[in-house]
Amino acid sequence: MRVLIVGLGGVSRAFRNWPERTLGQALVAAGHEVTALTYWQPDQPHLGLTERAEEIDGIVVRRVKPQLWPGRETIAALESLPLPDIAHVIHPRNVLALQAVRWLRRRGVPVVWTWLGPYHDRWLVADRERPYESTIHPEWLIYTLPQLITRGLRDGRWRDHWRNYAIHRPLRDVAAFIPCSQHEAQVLRELGFTQPMSVVPLWLDMTFMDGPAPSLEATFSQPIIPYIGQLTPRKGYDVLVAAMPAIIARHPQASFVFVTHNPAQRAELQRLASELGVAANLHFLGTLSEEQKLALLRASAVLPFPSRYEGFGLPVLEGMAAGVPVVSTNIPVLNELIRDGEDGLLIPYNDAKALAEAILRVLDDQALRERLIAGGRRALRERFAPERLVMQVIEVYRSVL
The missing domain is CATH 3.40.50.2000 (Glycogen Phosphorylase B;)
Known part of the structure; x- marks a missing residue:
């Protein structure tokens, strides 16, 4: 054909x-x-x-x-x-x-x-x-x-x-x-x-996602928590920034790494982080190669995806493929991709407090973390092959x- x-x-x-x-x-x-x-x-x-x-x-x-x-x-x-x-x-x-x-x-x-x-x-x-x-x-x-x-x-x-x-x-x-x-x-x-x-x-291109990745070029203190997406209100970057203080209070060395090919609101991102006193934990990388993005995901402890709207939500699948637990918003489409508690966690819409709590659950509960990683890999095999x-x-x- x-x-x-x-x-x-x-x-x-x-x-x-x-x-x-x-x-x-x-x-x-x-x-x-x-x-x-x-x-x-x-x-x-x-x-x-x-x-x-x-x-x-x-x-x-x-x-x-x-x-x-x-x-x-x-x-x-x-x-x-x-x-x-x-x-x-x-x-x-x-x-x-x-x-x-x-x-x-x-x-x-x-x-x-x-x-x-x-x-x-x-x-x-x-x-x-x-x-x-x-x-x-x-x-x-x-x-x-x-x-x-x-x-x-x-x-x-x-x-x-x-x-x-x-x-x-x-x-x-x-x-x-x-x-x-x-x-x-x-x-x-x-x-x-x-x-x-x-x-x-x-x-996803599973041959690439399952293949080798280079070492992460940048060095960050653990745990690494990435933001991958456009810097627009739709993607909820401000929700993640608002969640940062509660996470840093328990994990002072946490690195929040922002990756985007659309830095439209970078100044607002930096302003919010400074206002909340978390600017030292924020690292802005801008555009990364696909290889470096995969390396970052594999080095990450949890992938927050607090979107306010998604046509689909490919980063959710990318997180699953990289073996990192995903925390995302309970909205249409994302709640079709994620089965809450099985292959990711879903949080209420626009809720920074719930996002912080869910991220902390993943960071502090190894059994939950392992269950979500295994569930994500199973979802890719069974529903997204x-x-x-x-x-x-x-x-x-x-x-x-």
Whole structure:
């Protein structure tokens, strides 16, 4: 089968576990021919999206300027590639989708879509950073030209309404959805989509995660407690900082190591740490290579993941794969990944006190720690095995061909 993946930046040498790469990698391993059409972003070299064309893990990668309209690079790339049997679009704000889906439909190529987090959509939620504290607005989404014209005549916000339409119109042409969670499937149904849906969670490059890692280049006092994610309110970095004093009171040498490729709120992070008197225990590393991130995880005592919203939550699986107990928020999707007390711990939303208590439980209870590590490894084998999950994806492909 010839498969085209239409993603954002997801097939990159810089990131091993982005979903476009792990999907393509597993499809190649299953004997299929895979091409990925993704963003070209030379202004952000740390993302590894500077080459226009390359091959990664057997995936033929073509990168184009991310543009909704007229999308000439997208169309030119599609016309230069062999016609796929099926296309798989990934991400809710994929600006390549408008032209790509139209082009593919005209040639009879069916499209499936993994939306990968409905509340990342700024037209659906009033606050993408805290969607569970916000109002959801399905009525804001624009799927048709009459809706676009009506909204534009009403308030004159033509540019914003056009982008809204361009992002959401392709969803109507999808042959099937492959939601990455039951929550995503539920939201799609609530939005009125009636296409077939088969929930298939994401997975990791387990060959890499189980392979050798170099020594950790930086030196930290134990226990090491990492934060891995963007420095945005959605990821809950402030919740972890607020939990630090209680943890440091019992473990004065604890090292809180912050790793991120989006340091947007680093100044606020440092301000909060100074205000709480824990700045000496905070270490900011910024962007790490995948190898060094794996080394950090393996050296860590516990992985806090106090997110306020996740489309999926790959760091949870990365923690499990690295043999570090995970503590995360009891919110949709994350509570599909973690079975509380078996392969991780779940805490109430936005609760720094509960986060500190859960981290201390892991640090101070060796039996609990060992049970969670074993449970995490079992979860990866039983629920997130790439070779089994990719076959579920392939079955969806076959069902719509």
